[in-house]
Amino acid sequence: MKKFLFLLITLWAFQNHAQDSTLIKSKVANAIAELRDFVLLPNDANNPEDIDTNLYWLRKKFTERGFNSSILETEGLPLFFAAMPIDDNKPTILFYMHFDGQSVDPVKWDQQDPYKVELKSKDGDGWKTESFDDLNDDINYEWRLFGRSTSDDKGPIIMFLNAIDILQKEQKELPFNIKIILDSEEEKSSAPLPKAVRVYKDLLKADFLIINDGPVHASGQPTIVYGCRGITTLSITTYGPIKPQHSGHYGNYAPNPGMQLAHLLSSLKDEDGRVLVKGFYDGIDLDEATLQVLKSVPDNANDINSNLAISSPDKVGSFYQESLQYPSLNVRGLGSGWIGKNARTIVPAEATAELDLRLVPESDGNRLKTLVKEHIKNLGYHILSTVPTKEERMKYDKIVTIIEGNVTDAFRTDLTNPFGNILVKTMESKFGARPVQIRIMGGTVPISPFINELKIPAFIVPMVNPDNNQHSPNENLKIGQIAYGIQLFHAILSSTDISK
Template identity: 40%
Template sequence: MKNWKALVVFTMCILTSYSSHCQILKGEELKSLTNENFNIAFTNLRHFLKLQNDGNYPEQIDKNKHWCDSVFRKLNFKTQTIKTDGAPLLFAEKIYKKNYKSILFYLQVDGQPVDSSAWSQTDPFTPIIKEFKNGIWSPIEIDSEQNIYDDDWRIFARSASDSKGPAMSLISALQILQEQNINPKYNIKVIMDFQEELGSPDLPKAVLENKDLLSAEMLFIMDGTRHLSNLPTLTYGARGIATATIKVFGPKYALHSGQYGNYAPNPVFEAARLISSLKDDRGIVQIPGFYDGVVLTERDKQLLAMIPENNDSLNTRLGIFSSEHVASTYQEALQFPSLNIRGLKAAYTGKEVRTLIPEDVVIEIDMRLVLETPAERQLELLRNHIIKQGYHLVDSAATSEDRATFKKLAAYEYRIGSKPFRTDMDTDIGKFLNSALEKVFGDDIVNMRTTGGSQPMAPFIQTLKIPAVSIRIPNPDNNIHGPDENLRLGNYREGILSCLAILTEPLP
């Protein structure tokens, strides 16, 4: 009996030791696991990309939500739907040990609307693998059992990079660890958003109402493009966004330019003068107070200067002669609010062009925000600037009385989207993620203070009081939001590897 008990104790010690050893994997072991499982991970990504995912359509949301729910249940996560006034959210959780701390992962599942006619393939939701050959991207056929892929091949489909590719990187890593019977040293929570591209309108209220459910030590965001160097990237903040629509009114209806030219003013010229008043020829916004509050410390500038960039190379890549003069470098420019004309419409062009004086001009504006420049302030500054240019503003349509009373007449509408956020780079979350990624990438890691784009993370940070960092996976030239969106296969491979490194890193 004593010998039997001793054998049991010895066996348990061996198993405990083996289990503990399996939790701490070296970089080369993680790379081998990634490569051995890449074929199935790539196949799963292609299946996921076949699901249409425009957040404007409930039936598309439901199909993606069902797919995600099934995947996480197979990973032995408990899932539940978080109902909102609009589109639902999906929550998944796996408790490895009750006394472990929790990490919350954010996944974006929806994508931008598509114009199929603008793509180089018939269906943006039928993924196509392509290689760059003779100056063009050409489709290639691959065997379903193939396990050797060129890292420079790309998969073209809507949401390949933004952001089903990053989501599948995490899912694939979890599947690999499950197969290897390896458990993270922390519990995992996942929140899935199906209307990120619409500004996640119901997310703030949902986070507030479910803050105990979502509580965690840190938030990892599986969304966003890498730095221009295409090195593994961690981003500690994002700019917010506010949009405005200005409609400059002309005559009651479009007029024949021959009969009324030289008599009826064309609103395009007034709109052009208004647009030109927004920025000077150096690209600096001329709205008083627009940049107020933004100050970069010497430490901020030091951290920004560590990012590998060259202005001349960037200008050549973008095809521009020179940059605007808001800041001296690209990274510093991202720390300031921006004002952009994102759309302009008046009458007709191309084959539809005709000799008319248009009845109105529509100017679509987006403003990216930083912590020091809240949306409400920036929108009010813009509104006041328009008024100072001599305009009388109405809410929507101009009445006959308005037209008879005011020489310059415009409608002004606005919408506030995601709020900006920023996490201190010199804190535990940054140290944890850098320690994890250094196992597999060494020093080739880019830490960015903020990204130029927007992400709906402020509700988590403000309500849950936790730091957030975006783990960037897609290649920077992925045609995000546009036709021919793509994901480089090497980036997807490194995305899975990044997630494995993070999931096997013990929390500080």
Template identity: 65%
Template sequence: MRRPLVLFLLLSLSLQAQDSTAIKTQVGKAINELRNFVALPNDALDPDDMDGNINWLKSNFSARGFNTSVLPTENIPLFFAALPMEDDKPTLLIYMHFDGQSVDASKWDQENPYETVLKAPSAQGWERKSFDDLTEDINYNWRLFGRSTSDDKGPIVMLLNALDLLQSEGATLPFNIKVILDGEEEKGSKPLPRAVKQYRELLEADFLLIADGPVHASERPTVIYGCRGITRMSITTYGPLKAQHSGHYGNYAPNPGFQLAQLLAGMKDGEGRVTIEGYYDGIVLDDATLAVLKSVPDNEEGIAQKLAFKTPEKVGGYYQEALQYPSLNIRGLGSGWIGEKARTIVPASATAELDLRLVPETDGNRLKALVKEHIASQGFHMVTETPTVQERLAHEKLVKVTEGPVTDAFRTALDDPHGQFLVNTLANAFGQDVVQIRIMGGTVPIAPFINELKIPAFVVPMVNPDNNQHSPNENLKIGQIAYGIKAFYNLLSTPLP
């Protein structure tokens, strides 16, 4: 039995007072720290970028009293930090990542995406400001623009500054705190499953908190109980050995573009539902689950307006229900040439790149096998390499199918007590109902922690929903820095019931 843990400091400041005093002061410090962190390039595709980021993490976590380690993996190391452990305290493991998406500076509205730019909203969109314009009364509507300001360096800095605030008040934390930071999340964290197994004892904890992604579009505090997994497939159909004149060979040489189009069209009905038998097997949504899904305050008319479509697909009756099923998505499609480069030819091949988002009930390898069975049922002979001339002459319909690795989905039970603790703590801190999302559409490679450590996991996002993560002009609203510091402050200082 764990004895109740009491803070030496009873956190006497009201949360509202913190917003106007201690937290606002801490936000100013966090902005400066984040600017220094963002200035270190962190392209996930450039391993040389990571050394400088790891050195920054060592320095800044050590300054807060953490013991730090760099954990070798088969590729980019993981960064691990832990405050001194006490046997009678529960342990919270926090996962974030320090790598970022690649940048194309020509698409940004600033010269260097790794140099943080301060902007204020204006009638024309955004007006650049000098950091000298930041007074003690910081405007929470202003934003910091730069790669990884929101995904995911911002939340790392929020955690550090929440700890600064707690330490300045002399608080004794009711948790052991461990932090694991990933250096290649943006390219799938391939080494993570083996690394979690290798460092299992070091990572042992009672529950896992993932600080990644945006809060709900309503901007209310958000707790997410799971995320979908992902796998991918590439499908290529073949026509003539080389592209041929469409006048000479149109109506005669098989057109791979039409073959591919017909093959793909047979995978879904007119309302977007996958027609492949067994694709949705195993998914049951009971009344309690449906009630949670319906409680999420999505503005579906707003989504349609923003994305500019009239009618959504009918996999689910509404947005949250749709996320409970695996998807089959064409993420890229190509054949021949298009636009100004278009030629009057019968193409030699046509390719579709697919991604399949997974839920816990659906195994990625099983779904890929179902897709391949469907392809075979349409009369295609499947190969895994570019077909030889002999194979082309032997088979009327040829298709090359290649497969990507599987990143598993995860989902924690909605009634898990650690989840209830997170929801209650955030509700008390912000005086708002917390948006509870059963599973989010995107993928965070967290399943290895759940599978190996056997602990519940939750995503607690910290950044604004319109942050442009992965895109040009990624940004972080200054008010979200205050939100993140306050959220971490309360989550780290409130004992488990």
């Protein structure tokens, strides 16, 4: 009898798994079709018409699933908001994603139209185009969908919608309220978002926030991230002669702005990459427990160095995850005179360096910019925020224009947060292994306005493959990640633990 009962349970589990697998594959096929349709709509945030078209598409798709939706006006482009009918007796999850994408340069893509999704399989070191007709019932989870925003961030939106389809098919009563906010200017730093969150604070009220953006860990394992670094920028310009001059006539006479800028930049960091600006790393203290969490992330230093083609990394922190716990100062662009085949024998009129400063919760972006400016002032520079006049050029030996960018704050949720613990448990139960837990990721997601205004914990739960080429030509989404995302959304949305 016991043997019969065991066989019966085994058979039931097998059939149940087969049914689940069939259902997931069915929704993956549907998700691919919807994603192709969605990506076909250009979504460059620099083109408001693109955003309007995407908003109309989103409203249609969410309405079909029973959501109430609104277009939220801001000082910039509108946000998209949707929610299931609210039950005041249930807790609320707010999901954040974005539907705008980086601009495209079609010439650099291996397909004619970056907005027309192409299906490709691995072919040696390259990719072979496949026919969508060949997917049929046998979906190859290793194949990929190539197109702008397939991974960043339209893919996760489609995964969410198809997980909702499954829950509705199962006729499950969700244990909490669902709200979703979709950003239209994430790729432009979401400048209108802080004020918009203040204006729509009551509408966005929730118990915790889940951000579905960015890739899973490089190992491909399920991942949860507890924070992200913030960002601000500085544009620094030094000056030589008011117009470019012949280097033969004035090469020993007119100050060279390129050399001035080189000396200025070299004073900001030592040879090991550590920032020399006084006070730049103040306030950061990593105890042993935190270091153990950082070391638990399965990074492979040799693989990272090989991918970057570097012999050794900078020495800010002793390993990769530790390096992300500190603010960074990065020269993201340099320009002076002409280069390459266009090089000329001149003393340039000016030289410019574009800097970005990545922030951590212990560092204030405005304070760090002030520290950098004080450092430059102590080098003997007269600092302006405008282009110098002729009179100013002749008055000061060393003159620099510094233009400051906006600040997007960092955020970090405590690793022991109860909602975070439940998300970890949900992922572990669903996929059979404890997820990779990352204390803070290197990139920036504009989430701090939600945390500051709504006073709620936030977690990043990425869905897409780590080698997705986001922001770059040939952006892609692995089909297996669509199945993963649908299953993970389904597990989170049906978790009774979260509602307790």
